[in-house]
Structures are given as structure tokens and as C-alpha cells.
Amino acid sequence: MSLEDRWRTIDATQFSDGVLYLSAMVEIQPRMPDWGLPNMPDIMGRLDEDRPHGGDEASGKLLCLRCMAIRARRGEAPAPIWMYFQRRGALRLFCHIGSNQVHAEHMPESAEHKALVEREVQTCVRVGASVDTEVRAANGRRRADFVAVGPDVVLAGEIQRSTEPARRIGQRQRDLSRDGKRVLWTTDNVEPGFLKNVPRLVIPNLTGWQQALRDPELAIVAGMTLVEYQRCGWSDQWSGTTRCPHTNSLRPCGKIHAYPTLEANTHTYRPTSGPVMQFGMGNRPHLDVLVAGIVLGDWLPYQRKARTGYQFVWMPTEDYKRFVEDRGGTDTESAERNAGLIRQRTGTAERNCETDRNPPSVVIDLKPAWSDRHKNTLNWTSHQGGDPAPCRHCGRPAIARDEHGLPMHKTCAEKLLAR
Incomplete structure (x- = not known):
């Protein structure tokens, strides 16, 4: 059979999306060491000398198996x-x-890329997961940098340092997660917006492969959140409002809710199994902590509203469940549907009762509680307190009680008295 007719006998779906060198009838894997051909150490020089590579059936020598496989799966003519x-x-x-x-699948991996893969693989092995590298997805179309099998989670890890179109990233995400894997994308790109629609972790831009392997704590600058528990009326870091996350009302319900935060109150992260790992970096977990927790099932990707569409953030599993319940949902979709328009907050967190608003006009008889020394200052030292309840005047939670035993802020009473 002549060389120009040899491509007709090839079933591209049976290969690994590499490049077929017709002269030697071998598949080249550009991302792998030695192009995946350790028994042919001279293949690069041989290919370099075998020019021109041509572009037709008479002189062509290199075939894109990836594109030919896609055509075959679509039912198009070979x-x-x-x-x-x-x-x-x-x-x-x-x-x-x-x-x-x-193609991204044909792009040689940089030294930083390989170092990040090695670091995450070692982290998964530390907590008892079994790991394979360069594993193909169930449909055979995509290859993950590594697949780690934990107690309850199968994690597909992808290192993506270069910018890719969001559409292509979305297709790769669907391919990798189609067989039930949980996917983690890691990048040090200074503009990581192209990964906002997939579960990602963003680290500072690497200065070399040595940093990826030797830095004891690679900080996380985006892609994760911690949770703090505060009474209703706390400023929500995501929404930028003090609305109740459950009812979406400006009137606090008085309950304790879960709010996103960048700081934790504990310095130690304890996974369900494996060694205890210190947070480091102050009170924030670093890359190793997140990777270990994700493969152990201790972190889940939460899909939240953003200015345009949605974006994923990793959240501790126990906090994830409470976070969803507090927002009146059974999953992230219903929880975020109940949330109002998301706006990024730039101010500091503060309680609702600390914000001065124009209260409605209410007439209350306060004369029995007047102080003898100051006309507009009340003396409530003898009054009994109680659990937080809506203030009679402003509606915000108050633990003080007026002379009738009803909830009211002392400052609200003094403002009415001054009128």
C-alpha cells in the first residue's frame, strides 16, 4: 500500500489524540517525555530531517489524530x-x-507545569490517595494531568497556566467530569478570568519550577472561601448587603447564619483521614491543604452568582451544607436563586444596628425613665435585658428593654426623647 493511501486504513478513535507519523506508523505524544516513544530515541532527529512534511496525500507525513477522531465521532466523512x-x-x-x-493536547509541558503536577500528586499520595498521571476521560477525548482516588472522591487534576477560550475550557470540564470525577483546575496565570466557570484554585505567578516544588506554602489568591458564623445583620462579603441570607429581607431575623470570609478562627485543618496539616500563611489554608482536603471530600465547589454569570469557589464541606441551608436551598442553584443581586463589597463588615438610618416616626411615652441630671439621657441601669428581639423603634435586634419590658435600643429611645 502506498504512503498516500495509508491514512484511509486508520481508525483515529483507537489512538490517543496524538500525531501520527506515517513514515514510521507510530503515534507521537508531544506532551510526554520522549514523545511517548522511549524505544525510538532518534525519532525527533528523524522527523526533523524527513522534510518537507507536505500537506496532501502525495507528500503528507503527519496526521492530526485528534481532529480526525472528532470528525469520526460526529459521523463526518473520513x-x-x-x-x-x-x-x-x-x-x-x-x-x-x-x-x-x-492543540493544547499537543503543547509541550513547561517545567513549571510538570512541577505543579508533581506537587499535587505528592500531596494526594500523602493523604493516602492512589494516583495515576495522564489518564484519559471516559469518552477517550481528554486526558487529565492526574487522577487521584480518595475514600469517596475521584479527583481529576488539571494544571492550566496558559489562557484558553472559555468555550474550550467548558468543553474540557464536561469531558473530564462526565464519568463522575470531581475536577480541580490550578493556575498561576495573572489573569485567571478564563477559568471562572470551573472549580479552580489560583496561586501567585511562579518564578520558576523550583518555587513550585520547594515553596513550603503556595498561597491561594482566588478560588476558595472560608465561612464564619455571625448573627443576622452581618455584612455579606459577597452580596455587599446586610440582608438576611434566608429571607432576603432588610429586617434581621435574629438567627446565626454562615457568611463567607477570607480568614479562619482556627490554625489547624483536620481532614477526615490522613495527617493533620497546618494552615500556615496566617489563618488561610495554602495549596497543599486544599488539594488534600478536596481528594478526601472535605471541600466542595460552591457555584455562586457573580456580576456576569456564575463562578465556583471551594468551601469546607460542613460549612457548605450550612451555607446552602441558610439561603433556603437544597443545592447551590436554589440557594443562589434566593440570594439577591450579587455585588462585590469593598467596605468593612459591620452590624446592621451600627448603621444610622432614618427611623419611622413613633410616639412612645418615655417620661418615667428620664434622668434627673441630663434632659435627653436615659438611665436604664435598673432595666432587665433579654435575648435579641426586634426593636420597637427601628426593627433591628435589641437586647435592652424599655420601662414596659419591651425590646428597644437605648439610643433609639434617646433619639425620640430629643425630638
């Missing part, structure tokens, strides 16, 4: 997709004929 080999500095790239397009 057609060869020709490529050529190109050197760009230290990079060795396989491009489509007529363009400089390089």
Missing part, C-alpha cells in the same frame, strides 16, 4: 488532517498545515 513539525526556540510544535494552530 478526511486527512495534515500537520507539520516546527521548532520555536526550545519548543517543538506540531501545527496544522496553513496555520500556526497548536
